[in-house]
Amino acid sequence: MTDTLSHSTGKIAAFRAQLDEQRWDDHRYYHHSTINQSLHFLSASTFIGAYILMFHDPALASLLGWCVAMTSRQAGHFFFEPKGFDTVNDVTHQHKEEIKVGYNLVRKVVFMTMWALMPLLLLVSPTLFGLFAPIPGPMGFLRHVGLMWLALGIGGLLFRTFQLFFVRDVPTGLVWAAKIITDPFNDFIQYRHAPVRLLKGERLDAGIATR
Template sequence: MTDHMKKIFETLHEQRWDDHRYYHHSRINQSLHLLSALSFLFGYVLLFIDPVSAALVAWLVAMTSRQIGHFFFEPKTYDYVNDATHDHKEDIKVGYNLRRKIVLLSIWGALPILIWFSPATFGLPPTGADMTSFVRSVGESWLWLGLGGLVFRTVHLFFIRDIETGLVWALKIITDPFHDVKIYYKSPFYLLKGQLIDPMDDVKARQVSLSTRR
């Protein structure tokens, strides 16, 4: 492995680690991420068969469950595990923080309304005449929104961070479903036992390890 590739994988590991330790304390959020990841993986298969249907699955199931976890179940109080405020974590987040997600989700919610009331703008027949065309047009618009959101933030990171950070973040987003299944597959079982918050023993262990090295 070249030094450059090694650095890319180290950056990817760092972004994934920060994502886990900062933004996934809630067992409900983790479980919803597991559902989201499985839905995204199903969507990945659908991409090769029917990209529009894949977009509908991704946005209606995968993205919805994922963001419900972040917005409604992830604690916004002081993070004593990482000694950080919620605002600090929002400011340093590499990807879409909650403010950026609100903008993205607002566009997502507005697209079906625009297509419904102005189908001609999108080259469609009157909405009531062909509901299938409407649904598929919504799916197609969401497909482009997903791609656009990925590309926009990647390029944005080129300018506010560096090219490597942007490219690694894009790689992280694409491969997150695989990683989320790997690290959160036990979360529903902990949740059934009544554990609402992950004690983050892995994070604490790493912090102890780093402190002893110093």
């Protein structure tokens, strides 16, 4: 009994340690800009609202999550985060992209392109080839788009998780999935001061190298 409890405690500790490591690497490699951090705070706040709304209206929650939370989050990475040599971590941008556990910028381009093109399927078939019940009007169209995007988000999470099982190992995939799901709560706490620091004129996080 004691050995079993000790073994389980050790696994939980190892899981938490790897989760902390993935979060730290993500922060120090990809969140130097306080604009990016501020956009992540906006994204996190919106995602938390979408999580709550998910229990009442999944389609609307998905629209909120994708159109506000996800776009602001990725805009921070694509447009404001420095992509030259990382002097703080002494690595190149290419190196960071190669070792990225989750979706690096190249994978994100593919993923966001799929997101942008998915509504076109409903223009071809408003019921998505019989999958949806007909709902007339613009709101019906948007609700169907929201459900499609919700499926894309879940599918993207599961795809990369299972992919990591093979290219890394099972614990890495499970930890990454847990990180993605809980990122809004972690980012809300971690980047809550970023908007104020940005307004004070701080464009880059001077403490990015301090764990």
